[in-house]
Amino acid sequence: xxxxxxxxxxxxxxxxxxxxxxxxxxxxxxxxxxxxxxxxxxxxxxxxxxxxxxxxxxxxxxxxxxxxxxxxxxxxxxxxxxxxxxxxxxxxxxxxxxxxxxxxxxxxxxxxxxxxxxxxxxxxxxxxxxxxxxxxxxxxxxxxxxxxxxxxxxxxxxxxxxxxxxxxxxxxxxxxxxxxxxxxxxxxxxxxxxxxxxxxxxxxxxxxxxxxxxxxxxxxxxxxxxxxxxxxxxxxxxxxxxxxxxxxxxxxxxxxxxxxxxxxxxxxxxxxxxxxxxxxxxxxxxxxxxxxxxxxxxxxxxxxxxxxxxxxxxxxxxxxxxxxxxxxxxxxxxxxxxxxxxxxxxxxxxxx
Amino acid sequence: xxxxxxxxxxxxxxxxxxxxxxxxxxxxxxxxxxxxxxxxxxxxxxxxxxxxxxxxxxxxxxxxxxxxxxxxxxxxxxx
Numbered sequence: 219x220x221x222x223x224x225x226x227x228x229x230x231x232x233x234x235x236x237x238x239x240x241x242x243x244x245x246x247x248x249x250x251x252x253x254x255x256x257x258x259x260x261x262x263x264x265x266x267x268x269x270x271x272x273x274x275x276x277x278x279x280x281x282x283x284x285x286x287x288x289x290x291x292x293x294x295x296x297x298x299x300x301x302x303x304x305x306x307x308x309x310x311x312x313x314x315x316x317x318x319x320x321x322x323x324x325x326x327x328x329x330x331x332x333x334x335x336x337x338x339x340x341x342x343x344x345x346x347x348x349x350x351x352x353x354x355x356x357x358x359x360x361x362x363x364x365x366x367x368x369x370x371x372x373x374x375x376x377x378x379x380x381x382x383x384x385x386x387x388x389x390x391x392x393x394x395x396x397x398x399x400x401x402x403x404x405x406x407x408x409x410x411x412x413x414x415x416x417x418x419x420x421x422x423x424x425x426x427x428x429x430x431x432x433x434x435x436x437x438x439x440x441x442x443x444x445x446x447x448x449x450x451x452x453x454x455x456x457x458x459x460x461x462x463x464x465x466x467x468x469x470x471x472x473x474x475x476x477x478x479x480x481x482x483x484x485x486x487x488x489x490x491x492x493x494x495x496x497x498x499x500x501x502x503x504x505x506x507x508x509x510x511x512x513x514x515x516x517x518x519x520x521x522x523x524x525x526x527x528x529x530x531x532x533x534x535x536x537x538x539x540x541x542x543x544x545x546x547x548x549x550x551x552x553x554x555x556x557x558x559x560x561x562x563x564x565x566x567x568x569x570x
Numbered sequence: 571x572x573x574x575x576x577x578x579x580x581x582x583x584x585x586x587x588x589x590x591x592x593x594x595x596x597x598x599x600x601x602x603x604x605x606x607x608x609x610x611x612x613x614x615x616x617x618x619x620x621x622x623x624x625x626x627x628x629x630x631x632x633x634x635x636x637x638x639x640x641x642x643x644x645x646x647x648x649x
Binding site: 262460498 | 584586598601602604605606608609610612613614622625628629
């Protein structure tokens with residue numbers, strides 16, 4: 219277990235942007251009938267997702283979210299010192315999308331920018347990276363963008379993934395503040411499980427070939443190309459119901475956290491069955507563990523901030539909130555955090 | 571209702587398979603019992619029997635026969 223404490227950094231704002239287009243799970247073609255679709259919705263807790271149009275990238279979703287948040291916070295773009303873009307659906311393999319965003323957002327050239335190609339653990343890992351960069355005060359304002367167009371690298375004829383994943387972009391503002399309460403983190407990784415979620419072709423190990431672009435039915439109801447994301451549902455399921463709750467309990471014990479003082483546990487929105495297992499293992503009441511998966515599905519690294527924007531904005535804007543978060547997935551990597559959000563600016567959801 | 575019959579009904583309902591196929595049902599071999607079907611099935615079992623399955627039991631629950639053995643370890647009589 220890797221532990222980390224970050225001082226002097228607060229979260230003054232969060233914003234999110236989703237596509238306007240809605241895909242209802244009851245309408246998906248591979249379910250035998252409406253009854254089967256409704257069973258899947260009941261067990262996963264996911265009824266619909268937002269799906270972006272062809273040609274729209276995760277950075278295209280990120281720009282309106284950042285612009286809204288900068289406007290709401292009254293931050294001029296040239297006051298931003300660092301930007302991190304967490305995504306597995308970047309615009310290009312090279313250059314990193316963070317460089318393109320520096321230009322599109324009008325950030326100054328004296329800005330530190332970097333891509334972090336992380337999945338569902340990405341918001342927690344990203345928060346630790348941006349916070350670490352800022353805690354000495356040399357950088358005073360930072361942006362943590364978590365954005366993903368999951369529907370673009372998952373096959374629409376894969377019934378194991380299409381009902382689950384949606385598209386979204388979020389931005390979390392961070393600011394140096396010597397009075398900020400510490401953020402505490404715990405991290406784990408198990409690279410032996412890398413095949414649980416992976417894209418076989420398109421990297422340097424197995425470059426794209428003509429053959430890899432052909433769609434193949436790998437099992438009944440599951441068709442994909444070599445360049446599509448493989449999600450081995452049972453491997454992910456097995457990992458997700460065991461390791462994240464263990465890590466949260468170790469975070470709580472290591473940092474001597476009183477669970478009674480915790481206002482919210484913000485979980486990666488994997489699916490309802492998994493998240494409810496985690497919630498029950500910590501014996502937290504439902505009102506302390508908000509979900510937005512019903513309307514947005516699993517939006518990987520954008521899940522946790524999207525819950526903040528769509529489910530608990532009023533609370534985050536009006537008082538001090540003691541929060542735990544846990545992100546878990548591709549890698550396999552998982553991270554947990556304890557942090558406070560106090561009177562933050564939570565922008566209204568942007569739809570494009 | 572005996573637990574075996576109750577579990578069989580849950581299999582029929584959650585996986586959408588005919589009753590005569592329940593006893594031979596196995597993960598992956600039964601068409602409807604894929605990873606999505608498994609979440610449906612585990613969710614339905616927890617609701618029907620009012621239990622919370624342990625993670626290892628959820629992963630070991632790979633056939634009707636094994637599932638019945640697993641359920642035997644839970645305190646179902648008092649529910």
